[in-house]
Amino acid sequence: MVNVKIQHDCKDELNGVELRATPARIALMHLLETTDRPVDVQTMISFLEKKGIQADPATVFRIVNMFTEKGLTKQIQLQEGKSRYELAAQNDHHHLVCTKCGDIQDISDCNIEVLEKEISLKKKFRVTSHSLEFFGICNDCQKKTS
């Protein structure tokens, strides 16, 4: 009797883009699917370790590059000097970055699209993507020192 899958193993997503379902990839896909904020490579490595999968940084970098190349993830940089990754499937959204505690929240439904159209016309610049981050102090940090 085969074990009943308590949660899907991401094999379909991976095979769907011609990537083999290795333990590290499956675990990372799962991490990305269950985390509500973009994840950096060091966090991924720690996560894998906790799961008993020890992975070389080079491998994790290669994995996230593959994921991004195949369109599974998006690579973003929040002015930290390193990259973070989030599922590409998530709808258009932006980030609130707390400059004190590093907390990252998502925000959605902004209408940057209006601006994009204006730019396309006025500047003759074909916008393919945009990046919008707000920096400041999150609710919790405001409470701490006020």
Added chain:
Amino acid sequence: MVNVKIQHDCKDELNGVELRATPARIALMHLLETTDRPVDVQTMISFLEKKGIQADPATVFRIVNMFTEKGLTKQIQLQEGKSRYELAAQNDHHHLVCTKCGDIQDISDCNIEVLEKEISLKKKFRVTSHSLEFFGICNDCQKKTS
């Protein structure tokens, strides 16, 4: 007879923030004042070299950090994995980054402020700054392969 200054030497700006007016700093201030796009450290080093000032990268990094700390410049990152610097005095504006040729244009008069206010209220997040970049293909690059 003292030489008539053909252009101001930035000493006032530097002394005004308690920074000594060294050749490298003067030259870099001048570069930032005459360039219409954010400058990275390598470009600064090349620029200094052309001016006959050879400066160690560590020194340039220290200079731009000081400039930013003193409020002369702003540090920005355009998803390139490195920092760029521009005068802080420039009014609020954003960037169009061509993903093909790397060209960077400024755009101003967007009304992100409206969004900022909404976020402050809805998310109880005190926004202190924001970063907005549009990526795409600039006018020149569109012509080249069309």
Added chain:
DNA sequence: GTTTTACTTGCGAGTTTATTGCACTTATGG
């Protein structure tokens, strides 16, 4: 103008993020 002093810089070593080549291992299809 010279001295003094504190600020600056160069140099070397080190850190972090990220990439690459190569040999070894493994997931997948037959």
Added chain:
DNA sequence: CCATAAGTGCAATAAACTCGCAAGTAAAAC
């Protein structure tokens, strides 16, 4: 179960950036 193409570990390398310390220099004091 086997073959093989894909994936991984390891080591070397690269680029961006930082730090400590000794030597140099701008600015102020004399």
